[in-house]
Amino acid sequence: MSEFRIHHDVNELLSLLRVHGGEGAEVYIELLQKNRTPYVTTNVSAHSAKVKIAEFSRTPEDFLKKYDELKSKNTRHLDSLVYLLSKLTEDKETLHYLQQNAKERAELAANAATTSSTNFSMPSSTSKMSLQELEELRKQLGSVTANSSAQQPLELTRKILRDKQNKKNSGQPIPVFPSWVYERPALIGDFLIGTSLGTDTTVPIGTLPLASQESMIVEDLLYVLIGVDGRYITAQALMGRQNRAFSLDPNLDLSIKELVTRILPVAASYSAVTRFIEEKSSFEYGQVNHALAAAMRTLIKEYMILITQLEHLQRQGLLSLQKLWFYIQPTMRTLEILASLATSVDKGECMGGSTLSLLHDKTFNYTGDSQAQELCLYLTKAASVPYFEILEKWIYRGIINDPYSEFMVEEHELQKEKIQEDYNDKYWDQRYTVVQQQIPSFLQKMADKILSTGKYLNVVRECGRDVTCPVAKEVIYTLKERAYVEQIEKAYNYASKVLLDFLMEEKELVAHLRSIKHYFLMDQGDFFVHFMDLTEEELKKPVDDIITTRLEALLELALRMSTANTDPFKDDLKIDLMPHDLITQLLRVLAIETKQEKAIISAEPTELTLSGLEAFSFDYIVKWPLSLIINRKALTRYQMLFRHMFYCKHVERQLCNVWISNKTAKQFSLHSAKWFAGAFTLRQRMLNFVQNIQYYMMFEVMEPTWHILEKNLKLASNIDDVLSHHTSFLDNCLKDCMLTNPELLKIFSKLMSVCVMFTNCMQRFTQSMKLDSEMERLTLEHGTMLGPPTEEERAEEAAKKKLTSKLLAEHADSLHLTSGFEATINKFDSNFSTHLLDLLDKLSVYSTNDCEHSMLNIIYRLDFNGFYTERLEHMSAERSQKAPPLLPRL
Numbered sequence: 001m002s003e004f005r006i007h008h009d010v011n012e013l014l015s016l017l018r019v020h021g022g023e024g025a026e027v028y029i030e031l032l033q034k035n036r037t038p039y040v041t042t043n044v045s046a047h048s049a050k051v052k053i054a055e056f057s058r059t060p061e062d063f064l065k066k067y068d069e070l071k072s073k074n075t076r077h078l079d080s081l082v083y084l085l086s087k088l089t090e091d092k093e094t095l096h097y098l099q100q101n102a103k104e105r106a107e108l109a110a111n112a113a114t115t116s117s118t119n120f121s122m123p124s125s126t127s128k129m130s131l132q133e134l135e136e137l138r139k140q141l142g143s144v145t146a147n148s149s150a151q152q153p154l155e156l157t158r159k160i161l162r163d164k165q166n167k168k169n170s171g172q173p174i175p176v177f178p179s180w181v182y183e184r185p186a187l188i189g190d191f192l193i194g195t196s197l198g199t200d201t202t203v204p205i206g207t208l209p210l211a212s213q214e215s216m217i218v219e220d221l222l223y224v225l226i227g228v229d230g231r232y233i234t235a236q237a238l239m240g241r242q243n244r245a246f247s248l249d250p251n252l253d254l255s256i257k258e259l260v261t262r263i264l265p266v267a268a269s270y271s272a273v274t275r276f277i278e279e280k281s282s283f284e285y286g287q288v289n290h291a292l293a294a295a296m297r298t299l300i301k302e303y304m305i306l307i308t309q310l311e312h313l314q315r316q317g318l319l320s321l322q323k324l325w326f327y328i329q330p331t332m333r334t335l336e337i338l339a340s341l342a343t344s345v346d347k348g349e350c351m352g353g354s355t356l357s358l359l360h361d362k363t364f365n366y367t368g369d370s371q372a373q374e375l376c377l378y379l380t381k382a383a384s385v386p387y388f389e390i391l392e393k394w395i396y397r398g399i400i401n402d403p404y405s406e407f408m409v410e411e412h413e414l415q416k417e418k419i420q421e422d423y424n425d426k427y428w429d430q431r432y433t434v435v436q437q438q439i440p441s442f443l444q445k446m447a448d449k450i451l452s453t454g455k456y457l458n459v460v461r462e463c464g465r466d467v468t469c470p471v472a473k474e475v476i477y478t479l480k481e482r483a484y485v486e487q488i489e490k491a492y493n494y495a496s497k498v499l500l501d502f503l504m505e506e507k508e509l510v511a512h513l514r515s516i517k518h519y520f521l522m523d524q525g526d527f528f529v530h531f532m533d534l535t536e537e538e539l540k541k542p543v544d545d546i547i548t549t550r551l552e553a554l555l556e557l558a559l560r561m562s563t564a565n566t567d568p569f570k571d572d573l574k575i576d577l578m579p580h581d582l583i584t585q586l587l588r589v590l591a592i593e594t595k596q597e598k599a600i601i602s603a604e605p606t607e608l609t610l611s612g613l614e615a616f617s618f619d620y621i622v623k624w625p626l627s628l629i630i631n632r633k634a635l636t637r638y639q640m641l642f643r644h645m646f647y648c649k650h651v652e653r654q655l656c657n658v659w660i661s662n663k664t665a666k667q668f669s670l671h672s673a674k675w676f677a678g679a680f681t682l683r684q685r686m687l688n689f690v691q692n693i694q695y696y697m698m699f700e701v702m703e704p705t706w707h708i709l710e711k712n713l714k715l716a717s718n719i720d721d722v723l724s725h726h727t728s729f730l731d732n733c734l735k736d737c738m739l740t741n742p743e744l745l746k747i748f749s750k751l752m753s754v755c756v757m758f759t760n761c762m763q764r765f766t767q768s769m770k771l772d773s774e775m776e777r778l779t780l781e782h783g784t785m786l787g788p789p790t791e792e793e794r795a796e797e798a799a800k801k802k803l804t805s806k807l808l809a810e811h812a813d814s815l816h817l818t819s820g821f822e823a824t825i826n827k828f829d830s831n832f833s834t835h836l837l838d839l840l841d842k843l844s845v846y847s848t849n850d851c852e853h854s855m856l857n858i859i860y861r862l863d864f865n866g867f868y869t870e871r872l873e874h875m876s877a878e879r880s881q882k883a884p885p886l887l888p889r890l
Helices: 003-016 025-034 043-056 060-072 078-090 092-116 131-148 151-168 210-224 254-280 283-315 321-348 353-365 370-397 426-430 441-462 482-506 509-520 525-539 548-561 582-590 597-602 632-665 673-715 719-736 742-769 771-780 791-819 821-849 856-862 869-882
Strands: 233-235 246-248 409-411 432-434 573-577 616-620
Touching: 003 025, 043 060, 043 078, 060 078, 078 092, 210 233, 210 254, 210 283, 210 321, 233 254, 246 254, 254 283, 254 321, 283 321, 283 353, 283 370, 321 353, 321 370, 353 370, 353 441, 370 441, 370 482, 409 441, 426 432, 432 441, 441 482, 441 719, 482 509, 482 719, 509 616, 509 632, 509 673, 525 548, 525 632, 548 573, 582 632, 582 742, 616 632, 632 673, 632 719, 632 742, 673 719, 673 742, 673 821, 673 856, 742 821, 821 856
Parallel strands: none
Antiparallel strands: 233 246, 409 432, 573 616
16 A cells, blocks of 8 residues: 555544544554555454454344445455454454544434434325235335336446446447347346236146146246246246245145245246346446356356257156256256356446456355356356456557456556656556456456556557567466466566666666756756856846846856766756745645645745745756656656755855955954954854755765665666666655755754855945955056056055055944944854754754664764754753653553
């Protein structure tokens, strides 16, 4: 069961039980995933569970009856459910809670029904009916029901099935029998109610001698055994899905009546089988049911030959009632099994794979009865032929030809090139899906491989290459599953190799991934230096004012001027301006399926317009079939990593620019050197933080994880392994770069904001002193055409510089005194230290709780000399003192 399905089921259960608050579904999902077992519930454990529940139940007969009914309908996961219920019977506390919950829900339902119900009153009966009149009325109602409602549901069922199949196969509607096939009941071969051979001139059988009674009853039985009413034996109208019942002349001799009663179940079975054959022969019920009905029809033909031979003996006067009973014995068991199968298929409304599951289970259930098992084996083999033909086309060529929706794999119409909207791997996960109800029980273990085999071949076919499995052999049903399991394994191995070789060698998957790594994971240093130098001014603008084509041109220039020029796939790199900043995007993604999801989605967008830098990201053009691996979901993860690192690189450049401007300011002897030195120290701490974070992400997270990915791709045996390894690579990078933890993400975002605000403040201060412009003006005076300066000019220039430095120093001091610059720097220092300590503290907690994270390395890099150790230990001690005592969990 997938993680999404577990999440959905847990939320559904909590909703049904009306459990609100608490720890939410995440805790229970984690427990379920940790305690999952690969073992399937066995028949032995299911049987013992059934016995345990029957002993626990107040009405064991009703429970066992319901269990048998569901089993006959071939209900999926029934044994697993019974096993779970048996475990619940042992847990008294949970049972008490469920009973209380059920009681509360019943009270709520009763209150709702009371408020919204309408009062109905039964008419009072003023006259009484006799028993005879009641019996007559019952018969009339029965005949009316048989004539009207017996046909209507079948017509309705056929219409529903036809509409469903035509919807899926819009281009090729299924054929339909002409209406006269259904309007002429005499064609069915079953009993026609009200058309018996009895007439007013029929001699009362009770007045005849015993020998004559026997002779006439034998003749009647021969009629009844082929679905025609006799003179003294007539079929009763059917009520729903019940077995056919017969009425005998009450004056018949008791000894004859007893023997006739033993023979009549054969006629009832014949009636059920005949109805099943005629009904399931309609196009709407699918090829498997057609094949099963055809196999049954073959057996019914042999039965008709037997009846013909018995009629020949009867005409010769050589057939007594005892002889008829003797000759019919072997056929009785056969027809009983056929009728049982027909009833089970009808009850379960089985089609395709579910019909084969039922037949397979019945075959195994008759293990002790060789003749019955042989009969079921014959029927299962015959019914499985069309199903296996569909299976062979799928696993050998990757084609589905399933007009009646019977196969375990269902095809959905999806456009493979719509990668821009494909955030959920739709083409690979949803183009072909497994239909659980249509998986035959004997192919249950191989269902995933069957799905994958056809998908692999289908991808290669979609690329215009015709593929046919060289080891293709006919798949034949057998009780020894190993025979067709081997065939499926061979086809799977071939399909895996064909697609993997196609993607790796012909489509150069690894080279494309390496190209994406160069740009999205900032592997090409010189390219990014060129690119950021070229686009710095453009990206400072609001996102609405940026001209995308200009950015594209600058990107092209940066690619051509750097080592990225040797990349053969560089032209696939594009510019993408996102509608949200990275933090908003990540918080929206992380809030999916949580309590905060609605709040975050419904929150009003910020009034601040995004700058080009905050909205900037790369995009990559991926063509089919590489879009199966590098899908939109994977590209979105790459974009998140890129935006995170790109912003860090931007902050680093800003801090370096502050360092450059501060180098110019150092030559002045300011009286307030103390607070200026504090600003320099803070800048250096920020720079150290940003550079160490970048080093950690690039060299301690991405590079090792990338090497693991390359190693795994070389060992991958199929495309699903490639998908899994690639997804795992991206997930690990996101997790270890702190992008999947909202708490760490918010703290990191605050740290980056403090750094940016500090750089802006320092730049404003530097500009206010006009250091850059003044020194530039003084230098430019020597760029004239008058030649090199004289000694007098040099002395004059030195005096001017000295005077300027003095004036600027006095200006800086006055600026400091008037604007409270020292307090501002102290505030920046305090905020940065607080957030940094908070980040280190949270990192130590998360890295301790989850040993898989490599986040502990950040602490070692940022706290390399133990500067923060004492304060971190103090915070840890305070946290442990404030922690509430653990409460026992219910």
